[in-house]
Amino acid sequence: MTTTAQPPATPVQPVSPGKPEVPAVPPKVVQRPGDRIFSGSTLAAGILILVTLAAVAIFLVAQSLPAFTADESDIKGDATNFLSYVWPLVFGTVWAAFIALVIAVPLAIMVALFITHYAPRRLAQSLGYVIDLLAAVPSVVYGLWGIGVLAPAVQPVYSWLVENMGWFPLFAGPVSGTGRTILTVGIVLAVMILPIITSLSREIFLQTPKLHEEAALALGATRWEMITIAVLPFGRPGIVSASMLGLGRALGETMAVAMVLSPSLIVSLVLLQSQNPNTIAANIALNFPEAHGVGVNILIASGLILFVITFVVNFISRAIVDRRKAFSGAN
């Protein structure tokens, strides 16, 4: 828990120089230089982050304003105003990130549980290193891997899904011939966010008090039951936070998406067709080099929307964690 430093209760009236004052009624708190320096530097760091955030926000808002009133002729594609232009991008961004989370979170939790509770120690350690290594691969490489390896590899699977399970709305045909679909993007994003969610979950699972694990085992819990009644509930706020960090990366990911998708401005939930919605970040990257005039403002405005989405997502995750604060085990 962090506590905000209270300023010492000193009288506000200016002390006239030269006149010895009666000591203030509450004795003055002793201020040590070390404390001052430390509290000063933490305060500065805190202010710095707020200033940076404000600077970005002001830039986004100021540059976005012309976009909201942009003329139809300035907007690329069939869209008639900014909102109808940005809506498919918002949808694509959230949809791709959502697919990535659905794939990555269960996998990450299972990997983290394996490392912390099932694997022999040496295997666990090397597996942990490998997972952390995944996080160091630049996203361009993931994009190349998505185009060069993953998309051709999964294309036959997609064909099979469309042929045999086409009745399921998400798998409706016609199937993409290249495998470069929103689902492929989701898988690439899932691989990218897996390491961060796994490492954080692993740290959290290791924090589970031994006492609670033993309590569960002494009640006659199997190892899996011990995990469900002691480890997972205790780690729940941490898992949510880890997922949100992963989601943040998935929402903002540019290169991998831009490389894998051949985008169009549509809103569509189907996973396997060649027409796929684009994401905000990829759209900015693809169009910025040729943009001019209000076009630039429109792209920046879409960036503002991404900023807002991220804000809302973080807000929701905070709310989820806080909802059961009393049961978090932090007390």
Place this chain on the structure above:
Amino acid sequence: MSKRIEVKDLKVYYSSFLAVEDINLTIEPRTVTAFIGPSGCGKSTFLRTLNRMHEVIPGARVEGEVLIDGDNLYAQGVDPVLVRRQVGMVFQRPNPFPTMSIRDNVLAGVKLNNRKITKTDADDLVEKSLRGANLWNEVKDRLEKPGSSISGGQQQRLCIARAIAVSPDVLLMDEPCSALDPISTLAIEDLIEELKNEYTIVIVTHNMQQASRVSDRTAFFNIAGTGKPGKLIEYDDTNTIFTQPSVQATEDYVSGRFG
């Protein structure tokens, strides 16, 4: 409900280190047996072997037999999970699950293995177990509050309620009062006195007065020196141990002239 425990030639090892040596004793049903002895003499380790909780510690293993009403806990094919459902345990520090309500804490063991229980049965069991742990009147109005929201002494009684909710045959207590204040300690000691009517209770304690207050039989463990295995020195009626022990070391320990 209550069963006899027989321990035959039990040795406990941590990897290759012999921690506890050749223990033979018999614990009668519906009695309280106290284990006393200096720190590190292996009494907690030995206690854990009575429900195979020592297996949680990497490298710990056992040779010998522990019979509960004639069934060897260490026979081939015995599932430690089932052993622990028969032999409940209360730990040194209160450890209710903070992520569960008081009610769910009591039901935690019962709900294991997907056993279904109707709401009325669950309500009855919660009340019965909490009454059994002398906690009902203090928490009946806040059963939905988190298990960590009550005082340390109440939490320890909640842990006892959780342990007895699964109707075990034996209740093991590993220094259950060492983290509690004197009043909470008294509450737990009174509770042990009542629980004795239904369960076989084994309690490890560093508190000599506590051993003499609550137990019928007392086992004194000692250790020859660091790196040497712990041993059962003397096992007799509590009265005998505290008034006329047959071994000098026991007398030195209970009278405070130890070491």
